[in-house]
Amino acid sequence: xxxxxxxxxxxxxxxxxxxxxxxxxxxxxxxxxxxxxxxxxxxxxxxxxxxxxxxxxxxxxxxxxxxxxxxxxxxxxxxxxxxxxxxxxxxxxxxxxxxxxxxxxxxxxxxxxxxxxxxxxx
Amino acid sequence: xxxxxxxxxxxxxxxxxxxxxxxxxxxxxxxxxxxxxxxxxxxxxxxxxxxxxxxxxxxxxxxxxxxxxxxxxxxxxxxxxxxxxxxxxxxxxxxxxxxxxxxxxxxxxxxxxxxxxxxxxxxxxxxxxxxxxxxxxxxxxxxxxx
Numbered sequence: 001x002x003x004x005x006x007x008x009x010x011x012x013x014x015x016x017x018x019x020x021x022x023x024x025x026x027x028x029x030x031x032x033x034x035x036x037x038x039x040x041x042x043x044x045x046x047x048x049x050x051x052x053x054x055x056x057x058x059x060x061x062x063x064x065x066x067x068x069x070x071x072x073x074x075x076x077x078x079x080x081x082x083x084x085x086x087x088x089x090x091x092x093x094x095x096x097x098x099x100x101x102x103x104x105x106x107x108x109x110x111x112x113x114x115x116x117x118x119x120x121x122x
Numbered sequence: 123x124x125x126x127x128x129x130x131x132x133x134x135x136x137x138x139x140x141x142x143x144x145x146x147x148x149x150x151x152x153x154x155x156x157x158x159x160x161x162x163x164x165x166x167x168x169x170x171x172x173x174x175x176x177x178x179x180x181x182x183x184x185x186x187x188x189x190x191x192x193x194x195x196x197x198x199x200x201x202x203x204x205x206x207x208x209x210x211x212x213x214x215x216x217x218x219x220x221x222x223x224x225x226x227x228x229x230x231x232x233x234x235x236x237x238x239x240x241x242x243x244x245x246x247x248x249x250x251x252x253x254x255x256x257x258x259x260x261x262x263x264x265x266x267x268x
Contacts, residue, residue, distance in 0.1 A: 092158065095154045096145060097225075100135055
C-alpha cells in the first residue's frame with residue numbers, strides 16, 4: 001500500500017469505537033481474542049472481525065502460541081500516520097513555493113497582465 | 123510511542139515580508155484544497171483570528187491564531203476536521219536567506235488530543251488514545267479523496 005492509502009486504512013479502522021477500545025485493551029500487552037471479547041460489549045465473532053480490520057490496517061499483529069492466537073499493537077503502527085503528515089506538509093509547502101514563484105514571474109510582466117492575474121486571487 | 127513533532131522546511135523565492143503576506147493573505151490561492159480540505163470544493167482564508175474554510179453556506183474553522191508576529195512567523199491552534207478541543211500546535215517561521223525566505227513548519231502537540239488527562243497518563247506507554255484523536259483530526263480530510 002502507498003503511504004496515503006495505508007494511512008487512510010488506519011483512519012478507517014480507527015473510526016469505530018469498538019476497534020479503538022480493542023487497541024486500548026492491547027496497550028498493556030498481547031491478548032487472545034477470548035479475553036478481548038470478555039471486556040467488550042460485543043460477541044467473539046464481532047471481535048474477530050474487528051481484529052482483522054485492525055490487522056489489515058497495520059495497527060496490530062498476531063502470533064500463534066500453541067493453539068491460540070495472541071494479538072498485539074504493531075510497533076510501527078504510527079509510521080504510516082507520520083508519513084501522511086509529512087506528505088501533507090511537503091505537498092503544501094511545495095505548493096506555496098510554486099505560488100511564490102508564480103507571483104515573482106508576474107511582477108516581471110507588463111503591468112496590465114499583472115493586475116489581471118492578481119484579480120484572480122480569492 | 124507517540125507522534126513526534128513534524129518539522130518540514132522549504133526555500134521560497136521572495137523576501138520575508140512578501141512571503142509572510144503571500145502565506146497568510148493568499149492561503150486560498152496556494153493551499154492544496156483538492157487533497158487537504160474538509161469540503162474539497164471550497165475556499166480557505168484567514169478571517170480575523172481564525173483560519174476558515176468555506177463552501178457554499180458551510181464553513182469549518184481549521185485554526186485559531188495564537189501568535190501573530192509578521193514577518194517572522196505565526197502560531198496556530200490547528201484542528202482541521204475536528205473541534206478546538208483536539209487542536210494541535212502549528213508554528214510557521216519565516217527566515218530571510220538573501221533574496222529568498224526559508225519557511226519552516228513545526229507541527230506538534232499531539233499529546234493534547236483525545237482526553238488530556240488520559241493522554242498525559244499514557245504518554246510514553248502507548249499510542250491508541252493519541253492516535254484515536256488523530257484519526258478524528260484527519261479522518262474527515264482524507265474522506266475527501268475517497
